[in-house]
Amino acid sequence: MGLTRRRGVQQRTIIIAVCVLVFLFWQTPILSYCTNSNPGTSEESPSYISDEKAPVLPAEEKIPRYGDAKYELPCSRLPGANDTVMIIKTGSTEFTDKLPVHLTTTTLCYPNYLIFSDHEEHYQGQHIIDALQDVSPDLRASHPDFELYRRINERGRAALAAEELNRVPGDPSAWTGHTDNPGWKLDKWKFLPMVNRTYQEYPDKKWYVFVEADTYILWASLLQWLKTMDHNEPHYHGNQMAISGDLFAHGGSGFIVSQKAMKMVVDHFYEHKEDIERFTDIHWAGDCVLGKAYRESGVPFTFSWPVLQTDHPGLIPYVEPDGQVVSGIKKRPWCFPTVSYHHVDAPVVEDLWKFEQQWIGTRDENDTGFLRHHDFFAQYTIPRMVTPKTDWDNVSDQNEAVVETFEDCRQLCEKDSGCKQYSLREGGVCRMSYAPSLGTKADGVRSGWMVDRMWSLHDNMPGCTDEGWL
Template identity: 65%
Template sequence: MGYTPRRSRTLNQRSFIVIICILLGLLWHTWSNPACDSDFEDGDEEYTEAPVPVPSPLEEDGALPCSKIPGAKDTVVVIKTGSTEFVDKLPRHLNTTTRCYPNYLIFSDYEEDYGGQQIIDALDSVSPNIRQEHMDFALHRRLKEMGRAALAAEELSKVPGDPSAWTGHTDNPGWKLDKWKFLPMVNRTLHEYPDKKWYVFVEADTYVLWGTLLHWLNTLNSDEPHYHGNQMAISGDLFAHGGSGFVVSHKAMRMVVDHFHEYHDSIEQFTDIHWAGDCVLGKAFRESGVPFTFSYPVLQTDHPGMIPYLTPEGKTTDDPKKRPWCFPAVSYHHLNAEWVEDLWQFEQKWLEKRHLNDTGFLRHSDMFKEYIIPHMRAPKMDWDNASDQNKMETDNFEDCRTQCHSDGSCLQYSFRPETKICKMSYWPKMGMEGDGVRSGWILDRMWNVADSMPQCTDEGFL
């Protein structure tokens, strides 16, 4: 008789423990779900953490969506980097973008094997006396002697690609070497791939929308001399901005490499007195008889969050009737490794939804609606959305948000706690990382502005 009651009592205790665990689990789920206790009236401005990257989608045969696009095998992608920025920027490309490229090369200022990936020293063909004696090559000589151990901590700051320096960091050893890489890199690329139709040159902080790029190249004739880039000028010399990426046809590669061989010494002399290697290259293209085609806004100099998608800011196009909003989007610049992966994941999903042989491509309007606006769903900490059209003092972020909502034209707002300055804007920008700044957007107004834009018609590539 004593055994049976003891068994029933044990079952009751276990049931009680199970019920308590279930209740605690439900309470934890409720407390940890920000959507459950959000007091924002729009429901689209709650704080959320950035999603953890997930593996990109594969086709049924296990191939990435980006790997089967027509024209890929005829194209070489050339990535230029440097020892001072290598570790921070390049590894993410090796796990993402280069998986889409049948043909690619990576150039730096130090030759090495990085996890089985060959990194080519772009400076090996520079005249021996320059490499051995020129002060610009001090870092190069140290790297040859000591490898990566030669790099000092201060040399890893303000590396090539830093958006704060539009004229370069001429006091940084990496910048001093960078200008010498361009023509030797072009020369070596043609030697490695002498029979490809197209050569696309980018930097380690550049992202190229591979599908849109290949659609663009399929509209051009590689037997003609093409040199396309985001137009820049120094002292009257027009050239393609290296960080935006630039496109060269097989014909143009042959012409500029022949010119490089014929005028090698004078080109090095010009490089010595100049600070921008992409300008040196542009001058060589011009002197070799290759015309330069302006390719803004297809190729961009900046981070996608800083592009003025809807405003009249920026450069004009060759035809004022053409709106940047409707142009295809091919490249962005000044991206850290996380943004490279985020854009790559986005593009793989976009390609997966479309047949690779159709004529579709991503326009800037598509990027704004499908990529930029989703990043505006929730306010962000340590993020500056570049609001700058209306400034005022407020006590806190919530008051700043209220001020923006009360202004029917306001689309976004930001608040810096230490100054108590609230900024608003009537034009949309996603912005980018900014310490101490909190930013928010009014999502339904963003959509209203985007939907009110005139429909794109037959605007295509340049």
């Protein structure tokens, strides 16, 4: 307990210092990041998301851009930023759920970015590019996959039926995709045309980073990673996936392409467009279609897990289910830098962005300039485990018992020295876990954590050695 109290004092001291610095040097409402060091202390407000909101500008105002002194942010003007293009891919069926938060958070950090969808429009001062413009006209005019595309190009997003819209956040089926959703049928056609249009817009940038609207990129860490590579070499980095022997970068985890590789795959696209479209027609995953095109154009693929992640930051496994250190793999995520997370809904995007602004603005000059997974666990995850949360599932799945109250469930966990967290479900079902997990929103579940044991796990994990980026 003494260690925990000392941490609490240190955290409060740091936060007071941050607030003073913010007031003196930035003095702007967009920088209201100073929050309680133990967020969510009331069980009536169980979410781990801060009550402070990113600034929402009126629709008729132009979103502040990089370089506007009035809106200077800690993430602005980081070395390497102007050499990099961020590309966000979305679609009409998920547009209003996932994109708007990026316009008041992540895109404020990017000097260069493009937003692609399946419908060209102007939205909150942004030009949304039609990712499908370069698909052959005959396909767009008659292929069954483009039925939705034809509708929204006639009547806009108002043409969408309720059942075609993205399912509400928290629906478990949303984590594996909706192959029956018309928007998903269109999505596979976007990848290569999107890469082609990006290269047309920014042919001279060093790096191109492609993400989806439910991806979060740790911007400062990304730029540090890019500094270690040569853009004149053909780089295609991503979280490795394979379908029928074809290796490719998982789109939701984000993937990174050098200028050299962009030119090679775009040249390949122009030479083999008809063949690529035939292959796309019989396939179901556009990121796999793109990976095949990179391979055939001569660009090697670099496996980039665990730097790039397929999942939510609250679900990354750092230990085995029995609480033991993850073993049997060459790369232990705990020790590696972290750059991306996927399946991140709008409130978590906002929370991560505020966290990163604080981290960039207050880190010591001797810091590496990036976060490793163990840093993220200590600085982001554990502080959001301090208070029990209602309608939240921390994925406890061991030692099930039936109890009368949430307190009874906590006491069962406390009596088991290996238990690190617990949850109570409808019917009084208490579950515990030896592995830490922040988890995600879930109706009818109440979750709690043994925070001292989380700190003990952190402090007693085997030390890292010389792990680099990959």
